[in-house]
Each structure stands twice: as C-alpha cells, then as structure tokens.
Amino acid sequence: MINDINFFNSDIMINIPNYKNINAKTVVFDLNGTLAEDGIVDYETKKLLHKLNKMYNIVxxxxxxxxxxxxxxEGYDDITIEIIKNTEEKMNKAKKYxxxxxxxxxxxxxxMLKNAELGIAVIGKEGCSVKALLSxxxxxxxIKDAINLLLNEKRLIATLRK
Known part of the structure; x- marks a missing residue:
C-alpha cells in the first residue's frame, strides 16, 4: 500500500515503493540556470515557490x-538566500539543511545533488551539466516541472517507484 505523505515534526515523508523513503523539510535550490535565467526568476516560478514554501523551507x-x-x-522574507563563493562552500551550506x-x-x-535525499536536475534554457544529470x-x-513534482508527490512516486 502506498503511504504517500506523512507530516511529522515539520519533515515531509514521501514513501516511494521499492525505491526509498524521502524525508526532508527543506528544498535547496541553485539560482542561475535552475530557478533563474540570466539571473531573472519569472513570475510563474515565484508563484510556485510561494506554494511550495507552505510545505517546505526554501533555501x-x-x-x-x-x-x-x-x-x-525582495519581499520574500520566508525564503533563505545564501550567497556562496565556490562549490565547496555551496556543499557546506547545503549540508546545514x-x-x-x-x-x-x-x-x-x-x-549538493548527490548528498540530497532527492536530487532533481533541471535542464532549462541554460542546459544541464552531464555530471549534475548523472548525480x-x-x-x-x-524548474516549474521540478516544483510541481514536490507540490504533487504522486508524480514523484509514479516516476521513481520500481
């Protein structure tokens, strides 16, 4: 029997049959090429982030x-923004969550993708590195597809179950 989502101590548990249980309370995003194109986040993505923020902490x-x-x-005080200098710092910041x-x-x-409970690569208009894809x-x-996977976890289950 599929036990889709359990809310426990602010964590969200997603049971994906014959794959694994995903337990997380935070979604860590990269900005450029993932959330943003040329540094700009479109309006629809921001609306989806607002919905997602009701379920998860967003970083x-x-x-x-x-x-x-x-x-x-600006005005998104419930989203944590961390400016990093390099890849090592990015991984160390992600580990905090x-x-x-x-x-x-x-x-x-x-x-960051390898160490996540669930890693999602976004191809987007700026492309995706092969290493990120394989991780x-x-x-x-x-990015809207990625956020919608988290807003409707049955999509995750359909994609990942064995």
Missing part, C-alpha cells in the same frame, strides 16, 4: 553571478 544558494538575487527575492531536497543544473551543484534522481525540462 537558495547562489554565487549571484548576475547580481540580481536581492532584487529578485540535511535532510534536504536539492535542485540544480551545474557542475557546482553535483555534490540526480530525476531530470526535468523546466
């Missing part, structure tokens, strides 16, 4: 290559 880890992070998330779900697209996201549990075409 965005970024080097802020385009210098847009503060403007893009263990257990977490990781969503990224680049070489600097590989360790993920699921690959999607667009």
């Amino acid at each position: 965005v880890l970024t080097a802020d290559t385009f210098g847009t992070i503060k403007k893009e998330f 263990t257990p977490y779900i990781g969503i990224g697209n680049g070489n600097n996201d590989v360790e 993920s549990d699921i690959v999607v075409n667009d």
